[in-house]
Amino acid sequence: MTAPFSTASGSDIRVRFCPSPTGTPHVGLIRTALFNWAYARHNGGTMVFRVEDTDAARDSEESFLQLLDGLRWLGINWDEGIDVGGPQAPYRQSQRTSIYVDLIEKLKASGHLYESFATPDEIEARNVANGRDPKQGYDNFERELTDAERDAFRAEGRSPALRLRVPDTDLSFDDLVRGEITFPAGSFTDFVVVRPNGAPLYTFVNPVDDALMGITHVLRGEDLLSSTPRQIALYHALIEIGVTTFIPRFGHLPYVMGDGNKKLSKRDPESNLFHHRDRGFLPEGLINYLSLLGWSLSADRDVFSIDEMVAAFDVVNVNPNPARFDPKKAESINGDHIRMLSTTELANRLEPYMGNLVQSEIDRDLLAAATPLVQERMQLLGEAPALLSFLFTPDDDIEIDADARPGPEAIDILDAASAVLDPLEDWKHDAIEEALRVALIEGLELKPRVAFGALRTAISGKRISPPLFESMELLGHDSTLERLARLRSQL
């Protein structure tokens, strides 16, 4: 069967993101949103955002709000739909019932939909009785029910679901990422589009809204690949009754996988968008990494800005095979983005991650001054507090980690350091370093790592810290001396 697929290109391209608000935003879902968005922006087309909340049992307002929060955090915006409105409002399916009811009547009248009284159990039993695989699905046997037969079912107290009469021919489409795909006639059967209670199902409302909203390119997860022929069948019906004139192009994006060979599960923390935000991913870092799941900018570059991604993105270059989410790689990419930020910008981004450490203007200034010390030491913004807390902690409250505590031999080091630092006029890191090197490395003939290790413990309480002399400078003369004295007294 030949079909009038969309030929839209450039700014005529219309894509959509249409999540069902169940649970926290999943990175696979977000990757789908990202690719749709990038495709629209690259082509100067239109991004539509609608919500498929037709499953009252599973959908929640909280989840809906989280979706908005997540998209806004990432900077994925839209031109029509939720909040911004548009010619096909409303954009929440729960508010579009009358539109569906109207179309259901039209499709019924035109003979595309027919009443089906068989329950799932009966269909399975029927398959078994006919020697078919129980899992083989519906066999279209109620297509030509007589009025008398229908009345008989009604007399039993049954209400019919409505099924779409699908064509008895092969159905083909040219997938944007996979190429030509053909489903043989008979491999997809008449499917239910309306429940007996009159409520339309996803199988109906999704293509109907795409048609009504003029969607030209449907980019979605590959789990929907098998339902595409059925949707195309529905499109043919919609075209015949004049609802639309074309069928969108489809592009089925590869799965985002977790460990093993299965989709990243909703139970897996890695799947949760907010898990990554909470740990300190930058929006641009996460977008960069997510882009790499099934797509690449070029052969030898995998760190790039959002603008660069948009400028280069084309869905036809998306790789069809499933991609594993690799937290290590994601963090590495994020670290690169952290290093690409200006220090003032990084300081601003860091602040929300500092917990109650940064509370005053003075704290903010200290954070700004300390940011350069940690910019090359983080992959996640959430690592900052552990690295910097000693700068914001009163001298009395510095805890000495067990693995950082030096032996009694450090007493001489601390004494010598105090002696040379106390009278130091020019409290700058290079002067501090010079004084300490003269006193400890040359004077006491110590190895730098031994001498400075003890001082590091004194001021930070840790074996690992930002650069020592810069840290001392930020801490100030008095605090530094106080901390040296405190450690000495504990040895």
Next chain:
RNA sequence: GGCCCCAUCGUAUAGCGGCCUAGUACGCUGCCCUCUCACGGCGGUAACACCGGUUCGAAUCCGGUUGGGGUCACCA
């Protein structure tokens, strides 16, 4: 089981018939830098699932096999 999709280093990918004794990045690892940790620099490790075919020539095209995944809901 029927139908559909997928198949390059551990991972993500480059490759769209000769530029490939297969490139890059993460990871792992050796060395250098170095006050710790990082950052950075220079190396190393490691892949075309298999079998046929087409072709002068195949990771690239075709067929099959194997393996993995999805789908066959009155969920979305």
